[in-house]
Amino acid sequence: MDFIGRTYELEDLENQYRSNQFEMSVIYGRRRIGKTTLINKFITGKENAGYAIGIESSLSLNLEILSKAIYQATGFPAQLPSFKTLPEAFTFLFEASTNKRIIFVIDEYPYLANAEPSVSSVLQATIDHYRSHSKLMLILCGSSLSFMENQVLGYKSPLYGRRTAQYKIKPFTYWECRQYLSSFSNEDASMFFAITGGVAEYLSFVDPDLSLRSNIINLYLTPSGRLFEEPRNLLQQEMREPKIYNDILSAIAHGSTRNHEIASKIGQTSGALSHYLKALMELGIIEKRTPIGEKTERKSIYVIVDGMYRFWYKFVRPNLQAIELRQGDIVFDERIAENLSEFMGFEFEQMAIQYLESCIQRNEVPFYILEYGNWWGNNPYEKRQEEIDIVALGNNAILFGECKWRNQKLDTKVFDALRSKARLFPQENKQYMLFSKSGFTEDLLKESADQQNVQLIDLEKMYWIKETASSS
Numbered sequence: 001m002d003f004i005g006r007t008y009e010l011e012d013l014e015n016q017y018r019s020n021q022f023e024m025s026v027i028y029g030r031r032r033i034g035k036t037t038l039i040n041k042f043i044t045g046k047e048n049a050g051y052a053i054g055i056e057s058s059l060s061l062n063l064e065i066l067s068k069a070i071y072q073a074t075g076f077p078a079q080l081p082s083f084k085t086l087p088e089a090f091t092f093l094f095e096a097s098t099n100k101r102i103i104f105v106i107d108e109y110p111y112l113a114n115a116e117p118s119v120s121s122v123l124q125a126t127i128d129h130y131r132s133h134s135k136l137m138l139i140l141c142g143s144s145l146s147f148m149e150n151q152v153l154g155y156k157s158p159l160y161g162r163r164t165a166q167y168k169i170k171p172f173t174y175w176e177c178r179q180y181l182s183s184f185s186n187e188d189a190s191m192f193f194a195i196t197g198g199v200a201e202y203l204s205f206v207d208p209d210l211s212l213r214s215n216i217i218n219l220y221l222t223p224s225g226r227l228f229e230e231p232r233n234l235l236q237q238e239m240r241e242p243k244i245y246n247d248i249l250s251a252i253a254h255g256s257t258r259n260h261e262i263a264s265k266i267g268q269t270s271g272a273l274s275h276y277l278k279a280l281m282e283l284g285i286i287e288k289r290t291p292i293g294e295k296t297e298r299k300s301i302y303v304i305v306d307g308m309y310r311f312w313y314k315f316v317r318p319n320l321q322a323i324e325l326r327q328g329d330i331v332f333d334e335r336i337a338e339n340l341s342e343f344m345g346f347e348f349e350q351m352a353i354q355y356l357e358s359c360i361q362r363n364e365v366p367f368y369i370l371e372y373g374n375w376w377g378n379n380p381y382e383k384r385q386e387e388i389d390i391v392a393l394g395n396n397a398i399l400f401g402e403c404k405w406r407n408q409k410l411d412t413k414v415f416d417a418l419r420s421k422a423r424l425f426p427q428e429n430k431q432y433m434l435f436s437k438s439g440f441t442e443d444l445l446k447e448s449a450d451q452q453n454v455q456l457i458d459l460e461k462m463y464w465i466k467e468t469a470s471s472s
């Protein structure tokens, strides 16, 4: 597929490149997210660029790869003998870069560090020696989030303080996915955004000539499907005890969201669970959410924020046997189709939050927003629990968002209910955003036309605001 997004990252990398002095960029993010593609895009067409990739093997094989890339970047024949040690290799690279701009990438850096744990110390020493007169732009890239965050960027790492930029590569937004999915309806594109989690590689698996149903069956519900085993494979690569992580994700996907609920579902104590939940949060698979404005963690819940994992644990894992027996189409028709709307409820909220974020970036919000998120809590007047999909707080101002992924048009009753919940909040300046998959009733359109503090946003609007955003 054509290259999508990453505008800010590319701009920043170009700025660093233009500085013509020593730079060290750290690029990291979940597997399949598009790190290598971003780096390729950046170095394509640039002179004196070398790309090495760490492998899960011995130091000598890693040194062979590193040497070839160093020779390429510095303009020497790649057939020259490999460097014998890392200090020798890095000294050669830094020495060559004292008089010309060189870009050097080490992708899968954690594998190199595995092969030779002293690599970060060696790099640090070389950087400190050459930094003031080096024109090297070094890019370190890796997908092990915990390694990159703790052992490269963290204050305990020898490389701490040496990086001049860091990029955590995120999933594509709905708008970015939509560009690739241009042949689909807004509704189907939203569902693809949801089930791929906006992850570049999964998006590239979508066949634009097939329907949503056929794509889901081919990717997830067929034993040879490219996403049939994906979460299990990823967890196996990243974790030492994949089974327990599997059980936790399954519990959350099926509605156990509080610490004690998950613990009792999987037969562990809450205390023992924390370690595993923390690891899943570090991988960006789950998030701990607390109602906005709440100071304590008393009401915190865990949610799966990676759409691919959410989909898999909700719909694939419970149907593994049937899928193995090649009953994927029946699984889709009997077990998934009618539950997709409910699945989309959460994802539609994520899309709405992205819309709000894009408004914030463009200064198109009616007040300065300090924080935003979900809210749930007690309604003392009605004596019941309430939830609000989006609440954004400012100084004596508040914005409420309601998201409806359903086939009926959103009507005045929904707006009235939101205004009624809004009375629980003391702020005088109250703003509203209503998001609807199927548009709005005439009554609501008329009513909101006279009001300055309400915006009605359907899928079409969600799509176009982003287009204007990226072209401006």
Ligand SMILES: Nc1ncnc2c1ncn2[C@@H]1O[C@H](COP(=O)(O)OP(=O)(O)OP(=O)(O)O)[C@@H](O)[C@H]1O
Pocket: 001, 002, 003, 004, 005, 006, 029, 030, 031, 032, 033, 034, 035, 036, 037, 038, 142, 143, 200, 201, 202, 204
């Ligand atoms: N910006 C992009 N635009 C279009 N397609 C992309 C983009 N980024 C990634 N892709 C697609 O996703 C695939 C995976 O991307 P890439 O290999 O760069 O991910 P990665 O983060 O380096 O993965 P890993 O950590 O698993 O090696 C690419 O082969 C490409 O098809």
